[in-house]
Amino acid sequence: MSKTSVSLDSKKEEEVSEAPPSRKMTIKNLKDLIFLGRIERDVACGECSFSMKSITAEDQRNMIAKVIKLPDDLRLLNAKIISLAFSVDRVNGVPLEDIAEEGDFEDDFDKKISVIKNLQISVVNKLFKNYEEIIEESNSQIEITEVKK
Numbered sequence: 001m002s003k004t005s006v007s008l009d010s011k012k013e014e015e016v017s018e019a020p021p022s023r024k025m026t027i028k029n030l031k032d033l034i035f036l037g038r039i040e041r042d043v044a045c046g047e048c049s050f051s052m053k054s055i056t057a058e059d060q061r062n063m064i065a066k067v068i069k070l071p072d073d074l075r076l077l078n079a080k081i082i083s084l085a086f087s088v089d090r091v092n093g094v095p096l097e098d099i100a101e102e103g104d105f106e107d108d109f110d111k112k113i114s115v116i117k118n119l120q121i122s123v124v125n126k127l128f129k130n131y132e133e134i135i136e137e138s139n140s141q142i143e144i145t146e147v148k149k
Contacts, residue, residue, distance in 0.1 A: 037138045043130045045123050051090040052130060054138040059086045080128045085112040087131045 039054040055063070066082050067075050088096050100111035101118075116124065 037142045039134045039138045039141070041130065041134055043127060045126055049092055050088050050127055051093075052087045052127070052134060053089060054134050055086050062086070080124060081113060081116045083131055084116045084124065084127050085109060087134070088112070088116065088127065091115075 037054065041052050043050045043052055063082055063086050067079050070078055085096075090096060091099060096115050097108040097111035100114045103111075103114060105111050105114065119127075
């Protein structure tokens with residue numbers, strides 16, 4: 001491990017340890033880490049193809065925050081819709097937010113919610129079933145297996 005002298009002021013110097021080159025993260029390593037467990041899938045419903053993906057920890061945090069803000073009687077009813085709005089990116093190659101009808105939306109996420117809310121319940125159920133399968137597949141990709149010594 002190499003040491004570098006860093007001047008904190010004109011009177012003091014402190015030794016700072018630098019990580020050995022073999023332990024430094026590269027940009028590629030960081031991207032690999034970020035996309036570890038990511039699943040993308042196209043789901044056919046009739047003549048439409050919905051592009052879905054697994055969600056990030058940040059997406060999940062935001063999703064839970066949105067559900068918690070709802071009144072108690074609406075939480076369960078809207079949990080599927082909110083989950084799908086995070087997971088569904090495109091329909092037939094068009095961004096989900098771009099197919100929302102004109103309206104007074106706060107942001108693109110509200111547009112996605114609007115599209116999902118207007119789908120038939122059978123389509124919502126099929127998409128949600130695939131969302132759950134994506135989560136399970138993502139989890140199984142990174143399961144830790146015990147190595148026998």
